[in-house]
Amino acid sequence: MTTETTNRMDLAFRKLKEEGRTALIPFLTVGDPDLETTLDIISELEAAGADVLELGVPYSDPLADGPVIQRASSRALRGKVHLRTCMETALKARQNGSKLPFILFTYYNPVLQMGLDTFFAELDTHEISGLIIPDLPVEESEEMRRRSREAGVNLIPLVAPTSSERIERIVSGASGFVYCVSSLGVTGERSSFHSGVDDFIASVRRATDLPVAVGFGISTGEQVARFAQICDGVVVGSAIVRKVEEVIPLLENPATRSDGLLQIREFVSQLRP
């Protein structure tokens, strides 16, 4: 992170550090249940205290995701939502007044099909500050790293409890923050984490000066508070996506829509550390 950065995510983490706060990073599947609702939910998440937002691009074969996000992906795909639609949604959210830094969470194949030239040319104009590509390990990411750097976008690396001696290599030359996967497995709420999770996060901290965030399976305010002690950011995904799923019947009825949105806001508010 250089002092003259204009990347919205870097600025947000810098400010959080000055204030001594941990970032709350919600994840949302774009287009679940539809794009208009996604825009409304983004406003609610911001009002609920989100600091950075992960926008999940729906994918037909989400290998790293558990059933909750798989179902959300299927719902969004039925509405023909794809990578470009997700980028356009980020831009619209900005035009609606959102100040949140946006991270695009996408599998690699949709990016490849759009073409790397087009993809990187459009990231900045669509207000994207960061990328998470869960099926792109460091060995395969050289070109994406170079292009991200040139585009001023952070390619957020994931490290897992099984990464051990790979951690150094993964974090070297990384930007934005380092995303620690809390436990073995796919995304989804869980009551327990990998037994060595604290040591694991500590070892990541030793390896990098970047902010360190943790995600996968974090679903309650208690869990957020626990990890806020040792991390600069906490990602909550499936729990929010499940909340959205729960209130879809409310969201679809104009008479109860605002109640549905309010329930999402309240759920996220109580996660805030």
Place this chain on the structure above:
Amino acid sequence: MIQVPDKYGRFGSFGGRFVPETLMNALIELEESYAKFSADPAFQEEIEYLLKQYSGRETPLYYAERLTKQLGGAKIYLKREDLNHTGAHKINNAIGQGILAKRMGKTKVIAETGAGQHGVATATVAALLGMECKVFMGEEDTRRQALNVFRMKLLGAEVIPVTSGSRTLKDAGNEALRYWVSNVEDTFYILGSAVGPHPYPMMVRNFQRIIGDETRRQIVEAEGRLPDLLVAAVGGGSNAIGMFYPFMEDESVGMIGVEAAGKGVDTPFHAATMSKGTHGVFQGSMSYLLQDEYGQVTEAHSISAGLDYPGVGPEHSYLKDIERAKYVPVTDKEALDALKLLCVTEGIIPALESAHAIAHVAKIAPGLSKDNIVVICLSGRGDKDVESIMAYTEGADL
């Protein structure tokens, strides 16, 4: 020819390792263990012993005289992988990976399966080696291949029906990978085809190359020379790559992979990855892929559950691009006709997968001269398919 894959698992621009970080060390451990044990003669001997005494290898290379006469052209040989224990070539790889798992100290194995042949082979090897076994199978396939589901259960395996996506082979593969991510510390994933992240495509090829190695020896014994053409069905492509690989340097030997055209390559209902696919990343590697313009993987269709797959092994994509092998589509109907043809001319009921290879040979053999030699990989037997063939023909008189 250049030796592939390279150290990154690349076959030209295909292959590689596109998986969540959680799996990376497991794949590296697998790659290193495989390299270590495959250099160990005792490991090779154990596999060879089981292939011979347990699976019944070598399998015959059978001259299909009546089929040859009926088609009136090239001389046709069948490599009888259907005579393996459990009825298909899948056992070759399951034994290899099973022994590797044991050497690595793993006590639990998982597998994905489409037609059920790989699931049965894995359940068999797990029983033989005393390992716990879970098989992921698309719910749609558990219906199409109910008999194989029962066989796996008899063998002591747990069959987990997969209800995500199209509920077929690709979803079974996704679910097996997801399960592996969660249980990577004590579980070995016995992957059934020459697909997936490195080292699987290379390892599966090497465990299946016995098909081609034997064929090479046998055809020279029978004919005093190498064949002119090898033909094999391609879903993920393990039997085909096993047959092709030992002949790679022999320029006179042509190679044709036959993929499933379902209801036709000009309909949306096919699994013709090579004919209609484009480059993409799917289930851990870069290869040809059936996908839409946004990079969403499209559903495949084939009467044969084993070919009903939108991807293909990366080495096949490489062989297509360097033009070492050719890939052609065959429809459901053509495969069924070929199945019947082999039944009545040779008294052999082939698997629907293998029937695709026969169908292509039935098309081209009449146009080839009588001194041409064609070897078809008869990858599996058709007992498992009898019910679905009955359903397809609606019990009509054959």
